[in-house]
Amino acid sequence: MRSLVIFYLCYLLCLGLGVACVVCVCVWNSRWRGGFAWDRSGLQFNWHPVLMVTGLVVLYGNGAVLYRIPLTWGQNKLPWKLLHAALMLLALILSIVGLSAVFQVHNAGNTPNLYSLHSWIGIAAVALFALQWVVGMAGFLLPWTPTSLRKLLKPAHVWLGGGIMLLSVAACLSGINEKLFFVLRGDTPYSDLPPEAVLANTLGVLIVAFGLVVLKILSSTEWQRPDSRPEDMAYTPLLQEEN
Numbered sequence: 001m002r003s004l005v006i007f008y009l010c011y012l013l014c015l016g017l018g019v020a021c022v023v024c025v026c027v028w029n030s031r032w033r034g035g036f037a038w039d040r041s042g043l044q045f046n047w048h049p050v051l052m053v054t055g056l057v058v059l060y061g062n063g064a065v066l067y068r069i070p071l072t073w074g075q076n077k078l079p080w081k082l083l084h085a086a087l088m089l090l091a092l093i094l095s096i097v098g099l100s101a102v103f104q105v106h107n108a109g110n111t112p113n114l115y116s117l118h119s120w121i122g123i124a125a126v127a128l129f130a131l132q133w134v135v136g137m138a139g140f141l142l143p144w145t146p147t148s149l150r151k152l153l154k155p156a157h158v159w160l161g162g163g164i165m166l167l168s169v170a171a172c173l174s175g176i177n178e179k180l181f182f183v184l185r186g187d188t189p190y191s192d193l194p195p196e197a198v199l200a201n202t203l204g205v206l207i208v209a210f211g212l213v214v215l216k217i218l219s220s221t222e223w224q225r226p227d228s229r230p231e232d233m234a235y236t237p238l239l240q241e242e243n
Helices: 002-032 047-064 078-108 117-141 147-183 195-219
Strands: none
Touching (some): 002 047, 047 078, 047 117, 047 147, 047 195, 117 147
């Protein structure tokens, strides 16, 4: 019982931090960066942080911990597999659109692409995420995948999922810092910590806290779904009904 209470406290914290991250990044870009558009201007660039934080961090993290919710235990796993796959696909789509936004803005302004550490980490996170989703689809959703292959893929799938979460957090933090150094100059330097910098730094802290809570949930063996414990050797593909 105590373990379940702690889990739900962590899960509620995860949900709350996720909402706070999305609100902060939206307020930052609407109030201080001028709002949003899709016209290859700086306003289009503002979609980049919003979509990356929402997709690559918040939706991804919530999709990753979905199987750990005790209320899902003992139920038909099929709907939860579908929801997990759908959340991850939505997160991936938002991330790709977020990358598209910044590439279009850079190309329109003859700005080089992929020159910073932030961009390298971000591209690596999205590329691994896409690979993870495709391999997960082939390995766990298709009914003709051999059981031996699914058992082989499972530990790598779980490990890479946590690694992508870490890369996503690192990409967001480096992006926030990079953006603040670019925009806070002249009369409002970053070193003076104006309100925009306070909000953006708060966003960074919230993203770190969210990532840590997600990793805590994923790393706790007592919160694993019972049928996914090491001693359970049965892995049923998504398209095969299970009770």
